[in-house]
Amino acid sequence: MSKQQLKTAFSASLPVLFGYLTLGIGYGLYMQNLGFAWWYSTLMAATIYGGSVEFIIANMLTEHFQPLTVLLITFVVSFRQIFYSIAFLDKYQAKGIKKFIQIFSLSDETFAVNYFLNPAPADAQNIYTMVSLLDWCYWVVGATCGSVFGTALHLQIKGLDFIMTALFIVLAIDQFKKSKRKLSSVSGLVITIICLLLFGTTYFLIAALLLLALEYIFIYKKEAQA
Structure with missing residues (x-):
């Protein structure tokens, strides 16, 4: 050096x-x-x-x-x-x-x-x-x-x-301001809130992360096929 x-x-x-x-x-x-x-x-x-x-x-x-x-x-x-x-x-x-x-x-x-x-x-x-x-x-x-x-x-x-x-x-x-996919950002917030209501503060984060990961995979595959 x-x-x-x-x-x-x-x-x-x-x-x-x-x-x-x-x-x-x-x-x-x-x-x-x-x-x-x-x-x-x-x-x-x-x-x-x-x-x-x-x-x-x-x-x-x-x-x-x-x-x-x-x-x-x-x-x-x-x-x-x-x-x-x-x-x-x-x-x-x-x-x-x-x-x-x-x-x-x-x-x-x-x-x-x-x-x-x-x-x-x-x-x-x-x-x-x-x-x-x-x-x-x-x-x-x-x-x-x-x-x-x-x-x-x-x-x-x-x-x-x-x-x-x-x-x-x-x-x-x-x-959110920079994102081209506003809908995915909003859906992420909605999914997190729903998981919080269904699973409580202890397990909502795990459920939300799994669902968000699945959403990401779905969107990625859909865009790849387009």
Whole structure:
């Protein structure tokens, strides 16, 4: 890894640095407000590295733990990563530990940065790997700082437990505006409400996820045949 390669990777990842540090600090504070020790934030940020998945799991750890529900939620929320991987089959050609780093740390933001990078073939794999590693470090450092500062200063921010709900409401509205299939978005909301009424708060999420997965498969097949 040359200095020039490192400089290129760092420059490309600067937008992610500011975004991940800010969101990471928010996540660390959220974990601290839920009552977790600071190292929980670091451990989850470093090993899960799933953004929204981490917020979901953090909240679920405060309740009755349901492994199957966690597994299904993680799969559905992270399903798009499959398409990221397919899109990068030609770009990501590293081997050994570099290959592991590229695959493990393929987040939305890393995908966006590396997708538009066009380094020289001789430098490409080192730059892609370093961008991935830097983005991962930004998130872990942000989460750790948020939790450590929150613990040291005994911060208890009222309403911070609503951060996950607010986050997903904003994301849902944004996706609805961009979506070409408004009907599928509305049907997703309707299915979730019906499952909540039929199965209660304990099992509605599993039922809703299964039905939404079936709906997605049906729509995908219908569009493929069109």
